[in-house]
Amino acid sequence: MVDVAAMRNPVEAAPSDAIISCRNLWKVYGNGASGLTGDLDLTPEEIAARGWVAAVRNASLQIRRGEVFVIMGLSGSGKSTMVRLLTRLIDATAGQIMVDGQDMLQLNDQKLLELRKRKMGMVFQHFALLPNRTVLGNIAFPLQIRGASPQECEARARELVEVVGLKGRENNYPSQLSGGQQQRVGIARSLAGDPELWFLDEPFSALDPLIRNDLQDELLRLQSKLGKTVVFITHDLDEAIKLADRIAIMDHGEIVQIATPEELVLNPANDFIRRFTSKVPLAKVVKVGTIAIRKPDLPSILPTVDEASTVEEVASAFRDHQGPIGVTSSGKLVGTVDRDQLYRVLSGTI
Numbered sequence: 001m002v003d004v005a006a007m008r009n010p011v012e013a014a015p016s017d018a019i020i021s022c023r024n025l026w027k028v029y030g031n032g033a034s035g036l037t038g039d040l041d042l043t044p045e046e047i048a049a050r051g052w053v054a055a056v057r058n059a060s061l062q063i064r065r066g067e068v069f070v071i072m073g074l075s076g077s078g079k080s081t082m083v084r085l086l087t088r089l090i091d092a093t094a095g096q097i098m099v100d101g102q103d104m105l106q107l108n109d110q111k112l113l114e115l116r117k118r119k120m121g122m123v124f125q126h127f128a129l130l131p132n133r134t135v136l137g138n139i140a141f142p143l144q145i146r147g148a149s150p151q152e153c154e155a156r157a158r159e160l161v162e163v164v165g166l167k168g169r170e171n172n173y174p175s176q177l178s179g180g181q182q183q184r185v186g187i188a189r190s191l192a193g194d195p196e197l198w199f200l201d202e203p204f205s206a207l208d209p210l211i212r213n214d215l216q217d218e219l220l221r222l223q224s225k226l227g228k229t230v231v232f233i234t235h236d237l238d239e240a241i242k243l244a245d246r247i248a249i250m251d252h253g254e255i256v257q258i259a260t261p262e263e264l265v266l267n268p269a270n271d272f273i274r275r276f277t278s279k280v281p282l283a284k285v286v287k288v289g290t291i292a293i294r295k296p297d298l299p300s301i302l303p304t305v306d307e308a309s310t311v312e313e314v315a316s317a318f319r320d321h322q323g324p325i326g327v328t329s330s331g332k333l334v335g336t337v338d339r340d341q342l343y344r345v346l347s348g349t350i
């Protein structure tokens, strides 16, 4: 049996690790709510009694440099508001947001624009491309606004056309592209300025499942190649689990749990998350390292799998192999797993 309680609890990132850190963030809508100041301590009942809506309620989170951080929740749970607060497209009612050491709420308009231009790329679900510009023209647009030379714009746009797999479509107009291709242009455009922080708000939700799956793979490929910090919003748990290093689950404006996909499934913070994650196949999230029997000084054993692989990923290694398989951590043999353990995860009985 896996000792779930002994699993690593979600830890708050050390400040040196965090590119975004927000504390006690609130966004309250309604008559008179804009006059609220200071630390807020409002109960849901007090908010409802005043006819207000707390789109984000007392949210704190830290996003680590280089991770894929997914914010997920049902429609209306506050995800879009959260991402708009983090980028300060809207102002918070209360709380603090630090982005790469800068206090977002203290920046004047010019500094804010600079920070967005220098550090942030954004993709939204309905990310309108400019209809009278070609693929190249659309991708180059943010660079043009920034005053880059025509040669620089063209070279960078051509590079990005390749990165997002649109070679041959350079001179097409948006109306000549499919929805998936248009979203690839949007992705390329958001990468034009080489942002460190990449915000994607439901970017694939309007696409067909197959195209969506392709673009998710593409995003993972780009992220591992480019090493961006990704903040990805979705209402789709499968998408969250596929993409995330860590997931923040929102419910009625609150962040209920921040955890890895594995932790969410094995150690849900409350019944809402337990119900929410109950259909996720364990093999998709449970890491080999979690079920490995750790042994010091093991003799060499083959084959081996990395402890960070999921059970689903390594199941095929057992197809032609009866005995235990080695588990490695940073290349070093640390333990073993056997067929029986794997079977228990695959059958959902750990």
Ligand code: ADP
Pocket: 029, 030, 053, 054, 055, 073, 074, 075, 076, 077, 078, 079, 080, 081, 082
């Ligand atoms: P999600 O992105 O998870 O669907 P949103 O952040 O869009 O959720 O919305 C969270 C809540 O805040 C919803 O109840 C929504 O109706 C409310 N809300 C969002 N924007 C506004 C606004 N400008 N005025 C009033 N209420 C809003």
